Amino acid sequence: MKQSWKHLVLMALMLTSAAMAAVMRPTGSLADDRAPIDLEAMVPTQFGEWREQTSVPVQIVDPEMQQTIDAIYTQVLTRTYMHASGYRVMLSIAYGKAQTDNLQLHLPEVCYPAQGFKLERIEKVPLTLGSDTITARRMQTHLGQRFEPVTYWTVVGDHITAGGLDKKLTELRYGLRGRIPDGMLVRVSSIDRDTAKAHGMQALFANALVGAIDPAVRSRFAGLHGVQP
Numbered sequence: 001m002k003q004s005w006k007h008l009v010l011m012a013l014m015l016t017s018a019a020m021a022a023v024m025r026p027t028g029s030l031a032d033d034r035a036p037i038d039l040e041a042m043v044p045t046q047f048g049e050w051r052e053q054t055s056v057p058v059q060i061v062d063p064e065m066q067q068t069i070d071a072i073y074t075q076v077l078t079r080t081y082m083h084a085s086g087y088r089v090m091l092s093i094a095y096g097k098a099q100t101d102n103l104q105l106h107l108p109e110v111c112y113p114a115q116g117f118k119l120e121r122i123e124k125v126p127l128t129l130g131s132d133t134i135t136a137r138r139m140q141t142h143l144g145q146r147f148e149p150v151t152y153w154t155v156v157g158d159h160i161t162a163g164g165l166d167k168k169l170t171e172l173r174y175g176l177r178g179r180i181p182d183g184m185l186v187r188v189s190s191i192d193r194d195t196a197k198a199h200g201m202q203a204l205f206a207n208a209l210v211g212a213i214d215p216a217v218r219s220r221f222a223g224l225h226g227v228q229p
Contacts, residue, residue: 029097030157030179037095037182037220039077047212049084050205072096072106074182081205089205092187093221108139108152108187117141117148124162127153127203129210129222135162136206140195149198150189151206153222157181160223186221 045052074097082088094106109122120140127136139150154161157174161167174181188206192198210222 028179030174030181033179035217037075037097037184037217039075039093039095042213042217042221043077043079043091043093043209044212045079048208050081050208053080053082053088083201083205087201088190089202090189090191091205091209092185092189094185094187096183107154107185108150109137112139112141112148112150115143117143125151127151127206129207132222134160134223138199146191147193147195148189148191149195149202150187151199151202152185152187155184155186155221155223157183158219158224184220 073094075093075095077091077093079091080088081091109119113119118141120142122137122139124135125138126133134153136151136153139152141148141150154167156167156170157179159170161170171181186206188202190198190202210218213221
C-alpha cells in the first residue's frame with residue numbers, strides 16, 4: 001500500500017509538472033502585438049552634430065558571418081556617422097523578432113574574437129541616454145594595427161539587459177505571460193588607438209542617437225525604465 005501511494009504521488013507530481021510546462025510555454029510573439037520594426041526608417045541619418053557618412057567607406061565588422069546573421073536576425077542596419085569635428089563612429093543595430101534558445105543575440109565579446117580580434121578588456125558601465133542611465137558594455141579590441149573600442153547594449157522586449165543571467169530572467173518573465181520577446185543589439189565602435197577618447201565620443205553619439213529616435217518607438221532601442229516586463 002505504501003509503495004502504491006508513493007507511485008501515485010510521483011505520478012501526480014509528473015502530471016502537474018507537465019501541465020505547468022504546457023501552460024508556461026510562450027505561445028505568442030511580442031513583436032506581433034506591436035508596430036513592426038523598420039530600422040532604415042526609424043534610425044535617422046542625421047541628428048545634432050552627426051551626419052551619415054557615405055562617401056568614405058569604412059569597414060564595419062559584422063556580428064557573424066552573413067549566413068549566420070541571416071538566420072538569427074530579422075534586420076541588420078550598419079552605418080558610419082561623422083561628427084562636425086570630423087570624428088567617425090560605426091553603428092550596427094541587429095534586431096531579432098524572437099529571442100528563443102535557438103535564436104539569440106550574438107554578443108560582440110564572442111563575435112569579435114571569432115573574426116580574429118583580440119579582446120583586451122570588457123566592462124559594464126553606466127551610459128546616459130537622455131534623462132535615463134542604462135547599463136552598457138565597453139570593450140577594447142584590436143586586429144593587427146586596427147584598434148577598435150566598442151560600446152554596446154542589448155534590449156529584450158522593452159528592457160535593457162545587463163548580462164546573460166539578466167537576459168534569461170527577462171525572457172522568463174515574458175514567457176510567464178505567454179510571450180516570446182524580440183531583441184535588439186545596438187553597437188557603436190570607432191577605429192581609434194585612444195580608447196578613452198573613443199568611448200567618450202561613442203557615449204555622445206549614443207545619447208544623441210537615442211534622443212533623435214521617435215519617442216513612440218524609443219523604448220525598442222533603449223528600454224523602458226522603472227517598469228518590469
